[in-house]
Amino acid sequence: MDLASYADLVIELVNTQDPAEDSLRDLDALHELLKIRPHLSGRITRRDLDAMRELRAELRAIFVSATEGDEEAAIDRLNSLLIQHPVHPQMSGHDGQRWHLHLTEGGSVPDRYAAGAAMGLAVKISDQGIDRLGICRAASCRNIFFDTTADGSRRYCSDRCAGRATEAAYAARLANTDQRDGGQ
Numbered sequence: 001m002d003l004a005s006y007a008d009l010v011i012e013l014v015n016t017q018d019p020a021e022d023s024l025r026d027l028d029a030l031h032e033l034l035k036i037r038p039h040l041s042g043r044i045t046r047r048d049l050d051a052m053r054e055l056r057a058e059l060r061a062i063f064v065s066a067t068e069g070d071e072e073a074a075i076d077r078l079n080s081l082l083i084q085h086p087v088h089p090q091m092s093g094h095d096g097q098r099w100h101l102h103l104t105e106g107g108s109v110p111d112r113y114a115a116g117a118a119m120g121l122a123v124k125i126s127d128q129g130i131d132r133l134g135i136c137r138a139a140s141c142r143n144i145f146f147d148t149t150a151d152g153s154r155r156y157c158s159d160r161c162a163g164r165a166t167e168a169a170y171a172a173r174l175a176n177t178d179q180r181d182g183g184q
C-alpha cells in the first residue's frame, strides 16, 4: 500500500456515515469496507464493528475541529490517536510489487485500521496543511474530503453535491425574487 494512500482510510471510513443512512451498521458492511484493503482484513467481530464506529467518530471530530478553525484541538485529537494506535512499520514486497512500506502488520483489524488512518492523516497534514481538511457544505451531506485545489477553494465532497447546492441557491434566489415582486 502506497504510504500517501493511508489517508484514504480516513475518508473511506468517515464517509460511511451519511445523514440519511449509516452504511456501517453491521459486519457485512464492515467486510465490504475492508474488501479493497487485503492488508487490513482478518477475523472481525461485533466488538470490532463498535471499535470502528468509535474510530469513525474520533476521525470526524478532527475534521470538525479543523474546519471550525480550532487547529490545536484537531491536532490534540490526532495526537491521541497516534499514541493509542502506534504503527508497526514493515517493508513488504508481495504480489510482484516493488518493496514498499506497510505501517501496520499486527493487532486487531480496528487497531491496524486506526494506526494506518492516523498516520496517513498526520502525513497528509504535514505535507499539505491542516486547512486542506474539509467537510461538505451541501445541506444534506456530511462527507469529509481533502482539498487538493490550488487555491484551497473546495466546498463540496463531490460534483453531485456541488450541483445540488447550485440548484438550491438558484431556487432560493428565484423564491426571493418572487417574494419581492409579489410584495410590490
Ligand SMILES: [Zn+2]
Binding pocket: 136, 137, 138, 141, 142, 143, 156, 157, 158, 161
Ligand atoms: Zn457532499
